[in-house]
Amino acid sequence: MAYELPIPRRGIHTRPFWDGAKEGKLMLPRCIDCNRVHWYPRHICPTCHSTNLEWIEGSGEGRIYTFAVQHMVFGPWSEHAPYVTAYIDLLEGDRMLTVLRGVDPEKPEAIGIGAQVRVEFEQANDDTFIPYWRVVGA
Amino acid sequence: MPGQLYKSAAIVGAAEANQIGFLEEPATALQLHIEAIKNLSDQTGIPIAKIDGVFSTGWSTELCEHLGITPKYIDTTAVGGCSFEMHVHHAAAAIYSGIIDIALVSHGENGHSARKIGSGGGNYGRGAGNASPSHEMTMAYGLGGAPSNYAHAMVRHMHRFGTKREDYAHVAKVTRDWATLNPRAAMYSKEKHPFGGPITVEQVEESRLIAWPLTILHCCMVADHGGAIFVVSPKIAARLSTKPVWIAGAGESMSHGNMMEMGDFTKTSADKSAEAAYTMAGLGPADMELAEIYDSFTITAAMTAEMLGLAKPGEGHLLWKDGHAAPGGRLPINTNGGGLSFNHSGMYGMPLLIEAYRQLSGTAEDGVNGDKGKQTNARTCVVNGTGGSLSTTGTLVLISDDD
Ligand SMILES: [Zn+2]
Numbered sequence: 242m243a244y245e246l247p248i249p250r251r252g253i254h255t256r257p258f259w260d261g262a263k264e265g266k267l268m269l270p271r272c273i274d275c276n277r278v279h280w281y282p283r284h285i286c287p288t289c290h291s292t293n294l295e296w297i298e299g300s301g302e303g304r305i306y307t308f309a310v311q312h313m314v315f316g317p318w319s320e321h322a323p324y325v326t327a328y329i330d331l332l333e334g335d336r337m338l339t340v341l342r343g344v345d346p347e348k349p350e351a352i353g354i355g356a357q358v359r360v361e362f363e364q365a366n367d368d369t370f371i372p373y374w375r376v377v378g379a
Numbered sequence: 380m381p382g383q384l385y386k387s388a389a390i391v392g393a394a395e396a397n398q399i400g401f402l403e404e405p406a407t408a409l410q411l412h413i414e415a416i417k418n419l420s421d422q423t424g425i426p427i428a429k430i431d432g433v434f435s436t437g438w439s440t441e442l443c444e445h446l447g448i449t450p451k452y453i454d455t456t457a458v459g460g461c462s463f464e465m466h467v468h469h470a471a472a473a474i475y476s477g478i479i480d481i482a483l484v485s486h487g488e489n490g491h492s493a494r495k496i497g498s499g500g501g502n503y504g505r506g507a508g509n510a511s512p513s514h515e516m517t518m519a520y521g522l523g524g525a526p527s528n529y530a531h532a533m534v535r536h537m538h539r540f541g542t543k544r545e546d547y548a549h550v551a552k553v554t555r556d557w558a559t560l561n562p563r564a565a566m567y568s569k570e571k572h573p574f575g576g577p578i579t580v581e582q583v584e585e586s587r588l589i590a591w592p593l594t595i596l597h598c599c600m601v602a603d604h605g606g607a608i609f610v611v612s613p614k615i616a617a618r619l620s621t622k623p624v625w626i627a628g629a630g631e632s633m634s635h636g637n638m639m640e641m642g643d644f645t646k647t648s649a650d651k652s653a654e655a656a657y658t659m660a661g662l663g664p665a666d667m668e669l670a671e672i673y674d675s676f677t678i679t680a681a682m683t684a685e686m687l688g689l690a691k692p693g694e695g696h697l698l699w700k701d702g703h704a705a706p707g708g709r710l711p712i713n714t715n716g717g718g719l720s721f722n723h724s725g726m727y728g729m730p731l732l733i734e735a736y737r738q739l740s741g742t743a744e745d746g747v748n749g750d751k752g753k754q755t756n757a758r759t760c761v762v763n764g765t766g767g768s769l770s771t772t773g774t775l776v777l778i779s780d781d782d
Contacts, residue, residue, distance in 0.1 A: 249515045253407065253496070281516040281639070284413040287447025290427040292417055307538070307644055309530030310591035311521060318521035323591075326522055328531060328639065338517045338639050349591050354538045371519050 244365040246317050251369065255282050257296040262370040267299040267360050269333055280335040301360040303329040303374065305353065306336060310346045323347070329358055329374050342375040353379060387475035388482075390467070392423035396487070405492035409511065412442055412487030425481060432479035434466035435486070440636040440771060441511065442485060449633055449648060451655060452479045453771065478655075513637040525675060526598050528638045528768040530590035533678040535644035537592070540693030544592045548583035549700040550677035551596050551719055556705055558716025560753040565602055566720040583677075597677045599718035599727070606729040608736060622740040627662065627759075628776035630655025638768035645693075649686035649763050652774040657688075660776035662759065664688030667776075669738055669757030670710060671731040673765045674717040683763055684712070687774070711755045714738060728764040728773070735760045739779040 251259045261268030271278045272286035273293040285292050308327035311318070318324070323346040329337045342361070344352050357378035362370040396414035398406070412435070420427050432452035433439045439455045452473045456465050463484055470482035489496075522528055536542065555578045558564035566575040583596040616623040632648035632655070635641045657663050664687060672687070674680035681695035689710065690698055698704045704712035715721040715734040722730060737743035744754040762775040 246521070247518055249519050252512055252515050253405065254410070255512055255515060281512045281637075283445055283512065284410050285417060285427075285446065287445065290417070290420065290446070307531045307535035309527065309534055309593075310588075311523075311527055312588040312590060313526070314521060315523055318523075321521070323588075324521060326520060326527065326531070328644075336639055338520050338522070340520050346591075354535070365519075 244363070246321075246365070248365045248369050248371070252282075254284065258282060259369060261296075261298065262362050262372060263368065265362055265370075267301045267372060268296045269299040269331070270294055271297050271333075278331070278333040278335055280331065280337055297333075300332045302332045303337070303358050303360075305341070305356045305358060305376070306330045307354060308341060308349075308352055310349050325349070325352065327358075327374070337372070337374075339372065339374040342373055344376055352376075384468075384471050384475050388471040392419050392425070394418035394422050401491050402489075405495040406489055407492070407496065408438075408487040408489045409441070409445065410487070411489060412438065412485050413445060415487065416442075416446070416483065416485055419483075430481050430483045432470060432473055432482040434463075434470055434482060434484045436462045438485070438487070440633060440767065441513075443633060444513065444636040444640050449651070450479070451630065451632055451651070452482070453631055453633060513639065517637060517639055525768070526590040526593050529676045529678060530593045531638065532641075532644045532682070532769055533592055533676070536678060536682060536693075539645050542693065542696065544597075545580060545584055546696040546700060547597060547677035547681055548580045549696060550674065550680050550704075551583045552578055552580050553699040553702070553705045554674060554680075554713050554717040554719045557711075557714050557753060558720035560706060561714075561716050561721060564716035564721040565600060566716065593676060593678075596719075599675050599723040600720075602722050602724055604722045604724035604730060606733050608729070608732050622742075623780050624736050624739040625778050625780065626775060627778045628656035628658070628660030629774070630657075630659065631771070631773045633771040635770050636767060638770075641769060644769075645682065647682060647686050647765060647769050647772055649683050649765065649772040649774060650688075652772040653687045653761070653763065656761070656774040656776045660778070662776055662778075664761070667710070667759050667761045669714070669735070669755055669760040670704075670712045671714070671735045671738075671760060671762045672712060672717075673727050673731060673763060674713055674719050675723070675727065675765065677719070679765055679769070680713070680717070680719075682769075683765060683772075686772075687761055687763055689761070706753070711757065714743065714753045714755060726766075728766075731762050731764055732775075735762045735775075735777050739777055741779075 258268045270282045274291035275289040277288045306328045312323045314322040325341040327341040358374040359377045396411040433450045434454040436457035437455045466484045558566045569576040586594040586596040630652040632651035634648040672683045684690045684695035718727045744752040758779040760777045764773045
């Protein structure tokens with residue numbers, strides 16, 4: 242089935258991320274000077290302002306920092322409402338946005354802040370595999 | 380005779396992006412900005428972290444977020460090619476007045492590369508380009524209007540402090556009470572709007588879900604509004620028949636642009652902007668007799684009250700729940716009926732200023748037809764606007780002429 246949700250346009254500096262996603266790897270930018278992982282990918286380390294950056298393969302593990310359930314939605318996502326959006330704290334540090342899988346949007350009280358999540362990738366087109374996160378533990 | 384800004388500031392360095400001209404490998408505007416800034420930092424020895432004022436045509440929020448800095452003076456004047464000369468002027472004024480010490484004026488524009496990769500950039504991917512990696516990494520996930528974002532902060536705030544959604548519903552109920560005293564408020568009465576007039580906490584809770592936990596009555600309206608104010612020198616003020624309200628303090632700050640970059644979802648940068656404003660005014664939260672706070676959502680008002688020092692962390696909602704913010708309370712808040720029940724057109728900063736002026740100049744008495752009106756006795760007021768996704772804050776401390 243064709244992927245009908247918004248598909249990011251791959252940037253120039255984010256190529257390693259999308260190339261990794263295609264192979265099921267969660268690639269993350271890390272500063273060689275201060276060793277901190279940051280997300281989203283930058284031209285400069287937001288912590289120490291070094292431009293000495295590299296890409297590493299992340300664990301694909303994280304925890305829910307917070308979430309919300311989207312009921313009033315316009316555009317392509319409206320057919321999927323209600324769904325749960327969440328900010329994920331990566332095991333390596335810093336935070337990603339996602340649409341959460343493995344949860345019931347009608348029972349938000351049952352969704353645990355701090356719950357363990359794991360990344361998975363969905364193919365959107367030939368080159369773009371989009372990361373989504375699934376609840377895998379408490 | 381030289382003006383006040385004469386020799387009050389100097390330009391101490393100038394640098395460019397690594398490559399300029401007709402680039403073979405296309406560059407984004409954001410990249411050109413960042414390279415030039417890095418080179419300027421290297422050239423002058425001024426660490427990027429020491430920049431405390433940022434001036435850039437429409438770009439300032441994104442630049443600061445990308446750099447991971449939170450300046451206390453943010454200018455995005457964008458009026459064409461002369462903008463940068465104006466930035467220097469504004470920067471000099473900010474430095475002269477002691478608000479900042481190190482101003483960054485930055486430019487990045489990919490006129491050539493844009494033909495290959497689009498212009499984009501600024502405001503998270505405006506245009507067809509892919510210049511904004513934060514937009515690239517969030518646009519897939521079904522977030523839309525403000526409620527879709529703010530709901531995440533509310534959930535985290537509830538989690539941290541053990542509060543219930545109902546606690547915040549009191550903000551909507553009390554703010555509506557104010558609107559019923561203001562004939563200009565959209566929700567003044569049932570006659571004025573079918574959903575107008577007083578509301579109960581239960582009604583707020585049971586109204587339609589927008590983005591859980593936010594129901595529609597936890598959200599501001601989207602209506603039409605226009606407003607303007609004059610700010611003049613003391614000399615001019617002395618000649619006018621209208622009452623002056625004095626700007627005692629002012630401050631600004633930011634924590635992020637894209638909500639993904641908001642560190643602690645239970646805090647905004649209003650603690651910083653308020654600290655600057657209070658310090659400038661020589662006053663503190665305990666001296667405030669009135670507050671006008673951007674209430675895009677009930678959570679915004681409650682959280683901001685905490686940031687302004689009007690309540691302890693996690694206890695902002697109690698100002699409304701316990702009646703302090705209500706008509707007749709010890710600290711009236713959002714006396715016009717707020718963005719929740721007076722009016723909100725998208726950017727609510729101006730109605731905050733208008734209501735603060737009216738209250739402190741004694742002209743807030745909108746009562747008609749036997750209504751008691753909303754005029755308070757306040758002589759001091761803290762005004763706080765919040766922009767973006769709880770991203771940017773501006774705080775003013777205003778005092779009446781009789782104080
Ligand atoms: Zn670093």
